[in-house]
Amino acid sequence: MNAPNIESVTPQSGDDVVAWLTNETRDERFIDNIFAELCVRLQQTGIPLKRATMNLLIQHPQWLGARIIWGDGKREAEITRVDYEVRERSEYIGSPVYEIHQGAGEVRERLERAPGRTHALFDEMRAQGLTDYVAWPLLHTLGKRHVVTFATDRSGGFDDADIAELRKVLPVLALVSEIRMKNRLARTLLETYVGTHAGEMILAGATRRGSGTTVRAAIMICDLRDFTRISDSWPRDDVIDLLNDYFDAMSEPIARHGGEILKFIGDGLLAIFPLSDPRACANLLHAVSEARQAMAALSEKNSMMGRAPMNYGIGVHVGDVMYGNIGSRSRLDFTVIGPAVNMASRLEALTKQLGRNVLLSRAFADLVSHDFALEHVGEHSVRGFSEPIELFAYRG
Known part of the structure; x- marks a missing residue:
């Protein structure tokens, strides 16, 4: 997969990001490339992103899901596969992704404040110097719920304007990701059943x-x-x-x-x-x-x-x-x-x-x-x- 061309990315506002996501990603086949470029564009609007993830449930005979992780300064996102047994492990139980899968509409954790949640994920982010974290559902058709998360290391965390701009991209990101996932699903099912x-x-x-x-x-x-x-x-x-x-x-x-x-x-x-x-x-x-x-x-x-x-x-x-x-x-x-x-x-x-x-x-x-x-x-x-x-x- 080719890395996004971040040198040419110069959006001026959150509306520019939404317009790009809506109109200019149709020739990009891979959702991880789109997500990495999205994060860079959001940064260039002034949102202090340090880390972002997409947690996708996939239909695959071996894997429950895939996690796409982007970090500040990276040209590409990292993809890791998630096995079915994760649902029985502490890394998932009680996590923000678990809460979203259980129906939560938002999980927000101000990591600078104490006392805070004690899940291992939050402890890990605090150790990395992150100050604020938010997770939202990516709603696909027929009730499918996936998860997108954003985190920052800015003192004081995200402000209200940052949260509002991030919320703007969610509906379009849901549509864009669903199209890529359906394409990948068709290929996976064919590979699984006919070779x-x-x-x-x-x-x-x-x-x-x-x-x-x-x-x-x-x-x-x-x-x-x-x-x-x-x-x-x-x-x-x-x-x-x-x-x-x-x-x-x-x-x-x-x-x-x-x-x-x-x-x-x-x-x-x-x-x-x-x-x-x-x-x-x-x-x-x-x-x-x-x-x-x-x-x-x-x-x-x-x-x-x-x-x-x-x-x-x-x-x-x-x-x-x-x-x-x-x-x-x-x-x-x-x-x-x-x-x-x-x-x-x-x-x-x-x-x-x-x-x-x-x-x-x-x-x-x-x-x-x-x-x-x-x-x-x-x-x-x-x-x-x-x-x-x-x-x-x-x-x-």
Whole structure:
């Protein structure tokens, strides 16, 4: 993200700041850049800002929120992520952000005066020499409440005129921040549910049924063994935890090595490694090696709890696939289809029959170097294909 061009900032009044925020930020994609420049502009109107934050609740599978922090003299704001567990910690409970989330319309603390609030945040600000602090809700649509805060180190704190000027920017800042958050939310949800590359294609306009492209890729299909038995005999919550642990073990190495998971299918997953990356096939095998290690650790953990080790099968093939939108007129799935996908699925099914965790086609094996430990396991008939397929097991 580029820092705001603060050298050219010369507003004369709070009205100039509101006009800038309303009319001149539409080409800036990132709310942290807008917030940093806003703080500089507010300073240049004479408001003695020393520190400011935005506390945003976001819809993300890993993070509850994000905190944007600006400090005097900084060209950029700092962004930190906030985990879901923060709601149970003292840093949040009783804090100004907590009070705003609980419905407060304003939290003001004259830090020079005693006695004052004893929350750790106020103690920290007093130690930094700050003299006054105010927090307000940023009201988004459908009752969403976020928080913006401002603090100063001027003796005597903010005066009434400062507070009035800061209040002026709140409605516009709420609108500007909501637009950026909705844009980021759309991207996050697409990345979460269809993957980064597919999400980018959808945002770029690939939303019509049948739209897509032909991609040459290594295809990986993985399936958990004995899941029906597990789901019938384990408590429901334990089954969900097991699936999540299993998908973490498989998915994180895939993402780390440049693969893209297109979907989870019950207890299985489908991933591709596009051959536009010359290292794609090697990357897939590195991902499989790391996934194996993670699965071994997970099985050891389950064994300590008196549960059987987890077994799985992985089928790998390479070929051309159609990558795009398939489905009904009103419900689409962004996926890959083609004979190469069917072959990977058949190889995964053969892993159980042949007693191997990972089976690779000859077409895939020919694209990897001899550095990988591949074991030839002969030719085998594959359901749906007329000719036997030469297969290799991966021992790495």
